[in-house]
Every structure is written in structure tokens, then in C-alpha cells.
Amino acid sequence: MESTPIALDIVTGFLGAGKTTLINRLLKDPTLADTAVIINEFGVVSIDHLLVEQASDGVIELGDGCLCCTVRGALVDTLAALAGRAQKLRRVVVETTGLADPVPVLQAVMAHPELSRIYRIESVVTVVDAVNGAATLDAHDEALSQVAVADRLILTKGDLGPEEDRQVLIRRMATLNPKAEILDARAPEAGSAAMFETGTGTRAAPPPAAHHDHDHAHDHGHHEERFQSVSLTHDRPMPLAAVENFLDLLTTQQGEHILRIKGLVETVEEPSRPLLVQGAQRLLHAPERLSRWPDGERGTRIVVIGQALDEDYVRRIFSAFAGQAAVDTPDRTALEHNPLAIPGFRA
């Protein structure tokens, strides 16, 4: 007798749109108890998996690189291993990086003789941020593709921006993908298993790519080359004010190049409780205090992902605020007093 296939759901959406936040809500839904979550990250310092609030054995982190490019093989291996191991597993949720195109991910599973038998692709859920969504769709083909292939579109951050802009974005999303249901992240279904249940049963085939008619690999090319990921680390506590000033200066000076900021900071004020800092494009979210260090390891680790980002400048201002003044780098006091004192500063 054939056993029931495991539901496979893809949660995608541009950098910082709110994928992890949504998955954390989902994991609290009791009907999702037999669910494994696979997380793929872009950037050498891994933070995402630390932020998914679940016993670590339910959450699997895939290595550095983009799921639709370098780590596709790792996903296939992970899915095969999960199927072999877990008798009770009913659903696997894959959170892609913000830059991934979900189509090649679906194709990899469906083209695999073994996996296509074990897994039933249930849905592609794309998260869109109401504040940055319009600008993101204008600037990044990846985001257009993610919206176009979705079964469900979840609109986040409706609490942050004007309702009028949100309505314009909803109309645009509906034009890009008339078949997908659009749900506000505040709706109860958005944080439950119902989000994945599209009512259409097994997808017969992966959806067509948004608007490319040429080879995927050539289309969006190599994310590792087009986007930079800068990892900043510091092993001593930093004053809260220094962290805030660093983030302010970073977004003021490099804002147009920044796609994502995410990090855990050890502060002088409360070293035992890490400060979670987050930003998406120019939007800096209010920092959050976590109750403990997720992996027990203290120290600051911040990832900045950008396009045409001035990496050297980012490192210099971080060093200055972290009190690691390098030769030629003014110290924090001088910077706070006069940010223009940074060597290489460009308006």
C-alpha cells in the first residue's frame, strides 16, 4: 500500500519581508506538530535558524548559499534523509532565502524520481512586505518571480505603512498573480496550517517562471556575485548607544544599497540577553531583547546584505563603533560628533 505523501510547502519572499516571523507563528499552531522546517540562508554568519523558536531537531539549516543555486543538491539530500527518518512526518516547510526563485526548487523535487513519490508539493506561500514591497517589485526580478508563482500571498507590515499604499500594492499583486489568494499577515489563517491548504490538492506541475523565457541560471545569474553579504563580528559587549548610532549611520549613508540587516548584539547594558537588530532596506525595525542567547554563544554577529554596498566603509564604521579603531579610522566619539570624519566618506 502506498503511504500518504508528505506535504511540501515553500515559504518565500524578498529579504526581510517577514518569512521567519510567519514560520514562528505557524510553529505554534498545534496542527503543525508533525512538521519539519528547513531554512536556507544567504550570508556567512547564520542567524535565521537561531531565531526559529522550536526544539532544534525540528529545524534544519541548509548551508550558506542560495537554495535555487548552490545548495539545491543539499535540499534534495535533506528531503531524502527526512523521508527516511521520520515515520510521523506530515509536512515539510522550506523557507528559502529572500533571493531565491522557488521554481527551480520545485523542479528539483518534482524531477527526482524518489522525492516526487514521497512528497506532494502542497503550496508556495510568498510573503510581501507592505512597506518595501512596491520598491522591491520595481527593482528586483526575484521578487516578481516569487509573487507570480505563489498560491498564497501574505502581506506583512500592514501595521507600519499607510493603508492607501497597501491597497495599491494589493492591486499590483493581484495583477501579477490573479490566481493567488492575498491574505493579510494579521488574519488568523495566516499563522496556521490553513495557509498551506490551498484546496487545489497536489500541484500537477511547477508553476511557470514569472516572465523569463531563458535559462534560469543565466537569468538571475549568480546571487553570490550580484549581492554582497558582509558579516560583522565583535567579541566584547557594545554600548547600546553605539549600536544604535552604527545602524543609523549605516542606513543613512548606505541605505540605497542595503537590502537586509540582521544581527544579534551583546550589549554592555544587558550582556546576558542578546539584542536582536533587524532592518529591511531603509526600514529599521525596533530592536528586540531575546530572553537568552539561542545557542549559548555570546558576542555580536551582524549580517548586512546589499547590492553595490561599500563593504570597506561598512567594516570601518562598525569597527569604529565597536571600539576596534583601525589605523586611519576615527574612534566612536569622533564619529558621533562628526560622521563626516570617516575616511572615504561619500555623500
Ligand SMILES: Nc1nc2c(ncn2[C@@H]2O[C@H](COP(=O)(O)OP(=O)(O)OP(=O)(O)O)[C@@H](O)[C@H]2O)c(=O)[nH]1
Ligand atoms: N511591524 C511589523 N514588523 C514585522 C512584520 N513581519 C515581520 N516584521 C519584522 O520584520 C523584520 C524581518 O522579519 P523576518 O521574519 O526576519 O524576515 P525574513 O523574511 O525571514 O528575513 P530574511 O530571512 O532575512 O529574508 C523583523 O524585525 C520582524 O519583526 C509585521 O507584520 N509587522
